Amino acid sequence: MKEREGQPVKRNKPKYHQIIDAAVVTIAENGYHQAQVAKIAKQAGVADGTIYLYFKNKEDILISLFQEKMGSFVKKIQEALAGKNTAAEKLLLLVEHHFTMLAEDKHLAVVTQLELRQSNKELRMKINEVLKHYLQLIDEILKEGVEKKEFRSSLNIQLARQMIFGTIDETVTTWVMNEQKYDLPALAPEVGDMLLNGFSVH
């Protein structure tokens, strides 16, 4: 990946990840609007000014946070999907992994489902750019399902993707808002099932 001019590769240096992880914790524990740069710096164990050696500005921290986390998110799901043959299997696995990964990092769940949504429209647009890779992954599964005639040929891919993502997202958000007090991954089969029924030939 080409780097923007004047934006040296910092991704390798340990403090880069140190600051991103500090941002996740700080936002999760204090809320988006109470996560000041100074607080993130303190949590990361660096000086305020040091932040700006690794990130252009505060928004850059949040975008990078989302990129890093969502990147490994997509990567892990892609790896898991590798061995599966049917689109149905893949969809079920995607739901399961999505739920499991957020259930395993509750701080991150709070940040992505509740806190980061308080950011302004511009930042959210950029976050959506990152999300596109995930949505494309879903689209591929759907197209495969149609090709293999697992799903009906008339399926509107865009709508189906919105249904999948909307359902997953709403389910996770509800779980987070209920203070994560029930077993989210356990819901995966049922959610996957309802989605698949919606797409199947009938």
Add this chain to the structure above:
Amino acid sequence: MKEREGQPVKRNKPKYHQIIDAAVVTIAENGYHQAQVAKIAKQAGVADGTIYLYFKNKEDILISLFQEKMGSFVKKIQEALAGKNTAAEKLLLLVEHHFTMLAEDKHLAVVTQLELRQSNKELRMKINEVLKHYLQLIDEILKEGVEKKEFRSSLNIQLARQMIFGTIDETVTTWVMNEQKYDLPALAPEVGDMLLNGFSVH
């Protein structure tokens, strides 16, 4: 309905709605964080201080906005559902009305789908209180469908509701983020269909 003490009934006075409508326009055109009270007042054609004769504070404007709009939203849908017999018909109608009503008020669509979500957690919690009535409406349709054996008896009502709301919400948000350039209500039958398939006996 009894009013809280010190909070006189202003709902009938014209300026109450004048200010709420001004808030919708102002937020839609400037964004949540750029919708200062002074701007809303100017848009409403009143003095800054007048706002505070009708609303406790800025947050109160936003909550009231959501209550008023969502209230009439739920009411209209309830009226539309009255003549329908099957849960399937009702669900289709709900999706259709939801899409139509937001398509008819594009300012409101921007405000509810993008801008109001930037509010802080506390305000969003209050907004969720208002949303509950809508979610209960969905639950009732689902329960009726199960009772009438339109939907499978094993249906998890909570999950199904999250699927319906998540799908609708994501679909509208995508439409708004694409600058509302396609026909949202036209998608209703297909969305409704996919949802119904997910719930049907099979």
Add this chain to the structure above:
Amino acid sequence: MKEREGQPVKRNKPKYHQIIDAAVVTIAENGYHQAQVAKIAKQAGVADGTIYLYFKNKEDILISLFQEKMGSFVKKIQEALAGKNTAAEKLLLLVEHHFTMLAEDKHLAVVTQLELRQSNKELRMKINEVLKHYLQLIDEILKEGVEKKEFRSSLNIQLARQMIFGTIDETVTTWVMNEQKYDLPALAPEVGDMLLNGFSVH
């Protein structure tokens, strides 16, 4: 007394005193900075606008309040002094009456000792104008005492007056700040005695 132009005589109308008394209660119960015109109007049982039929502005209420109360204060003391012959007797009586009158109107005590002092310098200057009549009364007693050789001839009248007023004022203020929980008038003889010793021939 001649009235200022455009300032008609309202002193006779009942609402004039009604508003002043409401101001005393409102300030005593809410504090100077929380005694808004609207609150005073409510306490007086009149509309906000009505206040301005009787007073030029808010400051005018407070000055009038002080004038009215201090006026009757001075008058009552003058009456009490009438029958007395020695300056010493008069001074003791003055202290006693001062204490007694404030002990009898605890609202007024709070207002004059604590709340009204928060007013701005300009208002306090005007209040001092009113106070001058009281200070002149003290001066007269002192001069009489010197003339009758009760007090030493070298007495600095101004200083002695400051000592009398400062002592009385500080004593009342301390009593108010201690929530008026001891018997203020009971202290009068001792206070008067200490003052008299300070002035006596020796």
Add this chain to the structure above:
Amino acid sequence: MKEREGQPVKRNKPKYHQIIDAAVVTIAENGYHQAQVAKIAKQAGVADGTIYLYFKNKEDILISLFQEKMGSFVKKIQEALAGKNTAAEKLLLLVEHHFTMLAEDKHLAVVTQLELRQSNKELRMKINEVLKHYLQLIDEILKEGVEKKEFRSSLNIQLARQMIFGTIDETVTTWVMNEQKYDLPALAPEVGDMLLNGFSVH
């Protein structure tokens, strides 16, 4: 002395005193209610925000101002009293120093006698806390005088202290309100004398 958490020791840094001194000048020249934080910052030659690196809020500036000034006030008087043997001598010295120190800092005199009294009740209560040390100093002199039989054994310490403080305070205030146009310290012997007579055996 242990510092409260989150309230680091700023007392040593030069800007702390720079801001306090700027507050004295600003308040003296503009009046309490016209002494905005922005004006104090400008007078101190720092940015508005810098104020908040040294003080919690505006009220904290005023309390600190009073603490610092009154602190050194009490300290200097204590030092001056050290060499004196009789309570009478000490009392005279206290009056003299009180007058002299305020005569030497006319800005401070305006601030303590006129402007700071306009602060709200809460702030005045905190100021009174600081004043207590000064009043205790007076009490000690009075007790010593009683023990050494310089003053009469029946002396009511509290009343005597109120007389001393009330007299001094009123004398200074009158001097300030007369625009400091006569020699305040010159009055000290006479004031001290009158007070002592009030307490003496007779």
Add this chain to the structure above:
DNA sequence: AATGAATGAGGCTTCATTCAT
């Protein structure tokens, strides 16, 4: 590379006063 003290723009809300009825 790292620090952290300093900067300064920006907005919600209160409340004395007015004036049409």
Add this chain to the structure above:
DNA sequence: GATGAATGAAGCCTCATTCAT
């Protein structure tokens, strides 16, 4: 005379970012 809805000016404080060390 009486009302009370409407007005609009004015200030404290936060916090992302910079830059001298």
